Amino acid sequence: MKKDLNAKLTRGAQRTLDAFFDATTGLLATTSFTDISVNALCERAGYPRATFYNYFEDRDDLLNYCWTALSDQANLSDLASSEPEHRVDTALDAMADLLESNAELLRAVLEHNPPEGPLFSSLHMFIEGRAHEIMRTCVDRDRFDLPADLIADHYANTVMLVLDWAYLRGHTLTREQLHAYAHTLLGGVE
Template identity: 40%
Template sequence: MKYDLNKKPTRGAVRTLDAFAQTMFSLLQEKPFEDISVNEISNVSNFPRATFYNYFDDKYDLANYCWYVLSQEIHLEEYLKFSPEELIDVYFDRLFDLLSEKEELLDGIKKCNSMDGLLINSFLNYFKDLVRKIAEEFSNNYDNDVPPELVADHYCNTILLVLEWIFLRNNPVDKAKAHKYLSSLLNNNQLREKNVKE
């Protein structure tokens, strides 16, 4: 992203970034991402194009910032206080809660944007990168001959598969049921037992 998120933003920067993000979230519920222009974002947010380009390279950069805004609600910075074993459940819960709270926003975005389109893939890839970092913490303590990177990918992909199936593919279940699906897929005990019997 063009704007450095590591530095402490001024009040003006916070206000400007928030205005652009909220505009993008609103527009994404009205039309496909491909039909949104920088001119429209600037006009709706009441900022000149030059201000937009002070913060973002393009609308794709703004979309990534929108995912960043959502990700801040799961407090990734707290991961150090959890044991590696707790991390998977804690972040699954946090992502589940976030997506539940943002269900209206997601429904609006899904209504206007294809599930296989650029925007949804951008959303999934952003969160996949975040979950992979968490899964890497877990995989370093995984007692097996499987390379840690492969373990991290396995956990990351499974967590996002369950969440995508529930929230993006319209298969609503409660958190307890979602945990059951995740646990079954990660542990795969039934499949293992079946293969042993055969």
């Protein structure tokens, strides 16, 4: 992305990013990602193509921004301070909250974008990367005789697997079931 999201954004820059986010999510609810053009995004957002390219490299870059904007809604700030035995549950709950709070959008997007398509491949990669980053900073390194990055990959992949099963593949699970599935799958490490 051409804008540094860690830097303070001007109101105008934030308005522009919000407009492209809204345009993307609005179009994804009615159209396959592969069929959405930069022109359609710009028309829906109300900005010229030059503005789009001032902010984003391409549609995939915009999509990564959308994933980041959605993930910022999840409250993961207290994850590192939680007890090690509750960190997986805390991360799983935060990501599940995010998916549930956007359930209507997710359902609409799923109607036009199959789970095995490029949109959800991008989402999978984003969630796995974010989960890995979160888990790597929270892994209790003293509990295991394994590299922290390897453990983080294992945790991140397991969290993603359970979320995918419940929210993208349509298996309705309670929070208790989500936690139980994750803990059972992680049983070899925990």
